[in-house]
Amino acid sequence: MTGMFQIHRRSFLAGAAALGGGLVLPHAPLLAQAPKRGGTLRMSVDQAAAKLNPLLTRVNPEYLLAELLYSSLTRLDLNMAAAPDLAESWSNSADLTEWTFKLRKGVVFHDGSPCTSADVVATFEAILDPKTASPARQNIGPVEKVTAADETTVVFKLTGPYADLPVALAYTNAKIVPAAVIKQGLARLDREAVGTGPFKLVSFEPERQVVVERNPNYYDKARPYLDRVQIVVYPDPSAEVSALIAGDTDLMLNTVPTEFARLQKAAGVKALRQPSGQFCNVNMACDKPPFNDARVRQALALTIDRAAMVNFVTEGYGTPGNDTPLNKAYRFWSDLPLKKPDIAAAKKLLADAGHAKGLDLTLIASDRPGVRTQLAVATREMAKPAGFNINVQTMPHATYLDQVWKKGSFYIGFYNMQPTADAIFALLYTSNAAWNETRWNNAAFDKLVGEARTTVDEARRRQLYAEAQKLMHAEVPSMIPVFFDLLAAQRDYVQGYQLHPRGAVFRLDYVSLGDGAPKRG
Amino acid sequence: MSLTFLLRRGGLMVYTLAVVSLVVFGITQVLPADAAVMMLGENATPEALAAVRERLGLDQPVIVQYGRWLAGVLRGDFGFSLRTGQKVAPVMLEALGRSLLLAALSIGLMLLIAVPLGIVAAVRRGRLADLVVSLMSYVGVSLPEFVTATLAVLLLADWLQLLPATGYVPPTEDPVRGLKHLVLPVLTVSVILVAHVSRMVRSELVDVLHADYIRAARLKGLDARTVLFKHALRNALLPAITIVALDVGYLLGGIIVVEEIFALPGVGRQLIVAIQNRDLPAIQAGALIMAATYSAVNFLADIAYAALDKRIQYE
Numbered sequence: 001m002t003g004m005f006q007i008h009r010r011s012f013l014a015g016a017a018a019l020g021g022g023l024v025l026p027h028a029p030l031l032a033q034a035p036k037r038g039g040t041l042r043m044s045v046d047q048a049a050a051k052l053n054p055l056l057t058r059v060n061p062e063y064l065l066a067e068l069l070y071s072s073l074t075r076l077d078l079n080m081a082a083a084p085d086l087a088e089s090w091s092n093s094a095d096l097t098e099w100t101f102k103l104r105k106g107v108v109f110h111d112g113s114p115c116t117s118a119d120v121v122a123t124f125e126a127i128l129d130p131k132t133a134s135p136a137r138q139n140i141g142p143v144e145k146v147t148a149a150d151e152t153t154v155v156f157k158l159t160g161p162y163a164d165l166p167v168a169l170a171y172t173n174a175k176i177v178p179a180a181v182i183k184q185g186l187a188r189l190d191r192e193a194v195g196t197g198p199f200k201l202v203s204f205e206p207e208r209q210v211v212v213e214r215n216p217n218y219y220d221k222a223r224p225y226l227d228r229v230q231i232v233v234y235p236d237p238s239a240e241v242s243a244l245i246a247g248d249t250d251l252m253l254n255t256v257p258t259e260f261a262r263l264q265k266a267a268g269v270k271a272l273r274q275p276s277g278q279f280c281n282v283n284m285a286c287d288k289p290p291f292n293d294a295r296v297r298q299a300l301a302l303t304i305d306r307a308a309m310v311n312f313v314t315e316g317y318g319t320p321g322n323d324t325p326l327n328k329a330y331r332f333w334s335d336l337p338l339k340k341p342d343i344a345a346a347k348k349l350l351a352d353a354g355h356a357k358g359l360d361l362t363l364i365a366s367d368r369p370g371v372r373t374q375l376a377v378a379t380r381e382m383a384k385p386a387g388f389n390i391n392v393q394t395m396p397h398a399t400y401l402d403q404v405w406k407k408g409s410f411y412i413g414f415y416n417m418q419p420t421a422d423a424i425f426a427l428l429y430t431s432n433a434a435w436n437e438t439r440w441n442n443a444a445f446d447k448l449v450g451e452a453r454t455t456v457d458e459a460r461r462r463q464l465y466a467e468a469q470k471l472m473h474a475e476v477p478s479m480i481p482v483f484f485d486l487l488a489a490q491r492d493y494v495q496g497y498q499l500h501p502r503g504a505v506f507r508l509d510y511v512s513l514g515d516g517a518p519k520r521g
Numbered sequence: 522m523s524l525t526f527l528l529r530r531g532g533l534m535v536y537t538l539a540v541v542s543l544v545v546f547g548i549t550q551v552l553p554a555d556a557a558v559m560m561l562g563e564n565a566t567p568e569a570l571a572a573v574r575e576r577l578g579l580d581q582p583v584i585v586q587y588g589r590w591l592a593g594v595l596r597g598d599f600g601f602s603l604r605t606g607q608k609v610a611p612v613m614l615e616a617l618g619r620s621l622l623l624a625a626l627s628i629g630l631m632l633l634i635a636v637p638l639g640i641v642a643a644v645r646r647g648r649l650a651d652l653v654v655s656l657m658s659y660v661g662v663s664l665p666e667f668v669t670a671t672l673a674v675l676l677l678a679d680w681l682q683l684l685p686a687t688g689y690v691p692p693t694e695d696p697v698r699g700l701k702h703l704v705l706p707v708l709t710v711s712v713i714l715v716a717h718v719s720r721m722v723r724s725e726l727v728d729v730l731h732a733d734y735i736r737a738a739r740l741k742g743l744d745a746r747t748v749l750f751k752h753a754l755r756n757a758l759l760p761a762i763t764i765v766a767l768d769v770g771y772l773l774g775g776i777i778v779v780e781e782i783f784a785l786p787g788v789g790r791q792l793i794v795a796i797q798n799r800d801l802p803a804i805q806a807g808a809l810i811m812a813a814t815y816s817a818v819n820f821l822a823d824i825a826y827a828a829l830d831k832r833i834q835y836e
Contacts, residue, residue: 048794050604050605050798051604051605051606052605052606053606056560058560058561058562130566130568130569130572131572131576132572133561133569133570133572133573135561137566137569138566187606190605190606190607191606191607206605206607207612207616207786207790207791207794208689208784208786232688232784233784233786234687234688234784235781235784235790236687236781236782236784238671238782239674239686239687239781239782239783239784240687240784242674242678242679242686242687243685243686243687243688243784245679245686246678246679246682246685246686248685248686248687248688249688397797398552398553398554398558398559398797398799399553399554401554401558401559401562401565402553402554402558403553434566
């Protein structure tokens with residue numbers, strides 16, 4: 001039972017880190033005042049939470065709603081470690097291929113039916129069924145089979161050893177739904193919510209407002225503190241900020257860099273900023289000319305002034321990237337020397353690769369989000385002196401998804417932070433990656449990542465991931481010049497809210513309203 | 522106006538709607554990407570795409586899809602949104618209600634402002650009042666909606682803090698808050714409309730005031746007020762009705778920017794979201810609802826014409 005010990009030690013470390021090594025209360029809000037019960041929180045989002053079915057959500061407002069209404073086996077704490085949700089504790093076999101999760105007793109769904117191991121098994125069977133088309137299928141790790149040992153014990157059998165399973169099971173789409181509903185057909189979850197989450201659905205009018213109220217049967221007797229949450233849609237980013245500044249809303253899910261200064265100046269408003277692993281990159285097809293020659297990719301990487309890129313693309317609210325998808329926000333980030341622009345060296349590499357006269361390329365950027373175009377234009381300008389003649393082509397997101405994404409050979413990508421190094425590598429860069437956009441297919445890299453995912457020893461894992469990052473840094477499967485900070489804002493009286501670096505985790509059950517909060521109907 | 526005329530107009534409307542539905546269906550087939558691609562986004566695997574297409578019936582031949590949709594419509598069932606899984610018709614009708622509320626209030630306010638402005642400008646043609654009105658119309662026409670809307674929010678909500686900045690509260694839920702939230706969007710839209718209509722009223726009135734029958738009325742010894750309001754205005758206002766009818770179309774689909782800024786989910790915004798997501802049942806329902814409203818309003822305008830001008834007869 002080495003796994004048990006490991007989990008406790010990790011959450012101890014996480015809690016200790018959060019409180020500066022003082023008290024061991026992993027979830028205590030960092031504010032002095034004790035959380036007050038009651039009140040309605042009005043939160044604004046920039047697009048509708050259109051999908052109510054938690055297995056099929058795909059954008060942040062939908063993740064938020066699913067998190068309010070449903071529970072997972074585990075959830076991510078602020079340090080990206082797995083914390084208990086419906087699973088109270090877990091343990092693993094010595095070879096990391098079998099994991100056992102103990103469920104909480106007495107948990108009930110919103111309709112009053114009990115939540116047991118049968119529901120967990122049915123949920124994961126639905127997720128693994130390609131017909132369900134749940135994004136969780138590619139993101140919960142190498143799960144082969146899920147079985148119930150008894151009413152409160154679930155066993156995950158994996159196709160290979162995997163050390164990150166508890167974190168992977170906290171995936172946004174891996175929410176537990178009733179076995180009975182799955183049997184009747186999941187379409188029912190498009191219109192109603194039957195979860196075990198801290199809140200229950202009151203009304204669902206996606207383009208305007210979604211309302212949830214406190215679930216009196218939530219497994220945690222203390223939380224949630226709020227009576228109600230209203231989620232309102234403001235499609236225009238400036239209007240959304242105006243609403244918060246005017247006091248019409250209490251909290252916004254996220255905002256854009258161009259509005260952030262206005263929020264920082266506003267009275268009664270606290271602007272929130274959190275460095276994150278969210279990034280924009282330039283994808284290059286490593287299996288086709290000209291990018292099958294690593295020197296072309298290295299040359300392009302050497303033309304980029306990364307500090308200038310941070311200023312231009314993120315308005316300064318970001319951090320420079322080093323052509324690996326990990327940054328400081330990840331546990332296994334390794335600090336490599338930051339690449340500096342060197343046009344002479346880039347020219348030489350390009351000439352060595354047979355493009356002494358320059359190289360004509362078309363770089364494609366989807367119009368959503370707008371930063372993709374900014375990155376494309378900046379890349380064009382910075383790469384020009386070295387002989388890259390880049391033609392930037394923007395297109396509607398629908399056309400991009402249909403015709404370019406995963407197929408094109410030179411285009412701009414945009415990704416949320418993943419909970420672990422393994423998750424982002426296995427999503428984008430290993431040969432069997434779910435979205436193997438670069439077709440880098442590097443055997444040495446695959447071996448390092450594969451070994452790390454089966455290694456429990458922290459120091460050894462760190463070393464393996466450091467080598468993997470070094471390889472990417474040198475070979476540039478894709479160019480990653482910037483990481484974005486997550487930006488948002490709240491009114492002063494909102495307590496216990498912290499921007500989560502993952503970007504898709506919100507934890508509103510820890511939020512309460514302090515003095516000065518307005519009464520909302 | 523005979524019964525046959527009404528029937529013929531009604532039949533023509535149904536025909537128009539049938540053509541609209543076919544054309545919209547055809548266009549969505551040509552667009553890149555389908556609802557399955559948009560729904561799965563970057564999580565699309567070939568098997569997931571196939572599963573979703575099968576579930577939504579997108580794997581069927583186009584003719585079959587259209588036939589199924591048409592059969593549903595004839596039964597009064599517009600189907601379920603591919604994106605949200607909700608019934609399409611109630612969502613679109615509710616959005617239409619919001620758009621019509623905004624349109625009606627804006628047109629009402631616009632008429633209250635634009636007609637007097639047009640009259641003043643025509644009567645005092647070439648003088649300062651005319652210049653001021655013309656200048657205002659030019660500014661109103663040339664400023665894009667998002668500028669007008671942003672200025673209105675900045676001035677009345679951010680600085681003076683008289684009104685809520687943005688957001689929509691149904692007046693049925695809370696009449697006072699609901700109306701407060703409507704003031705800014707209505708103001709913004711009216712400013713744009715005033716520009717069209719006041720210029721139209723002015724130029725028509727100027728023409729009419731030069732007509733022989735007006736000179737005759739003046740020579741007959743009628744006072745200027747009677748000539749203006751009883752004889753001239755009635756004829757000068759006729760073209761304004763056409764403009765207003767056209768504006769209704771614009772207000773339903775064209776003011777999506779205003780709808781976005783004020784977070785007022787009208788039918789224009791619903792339709793754009795539906796198109797972006799290739800949500801076919803929602804696109805169809807939205808397009809039909811808008812086409813039907815537009816036809817109905819134009820029909821009403823024709824009737825108003827006939828009622829105001831006895832010389833016009835519809836056979």
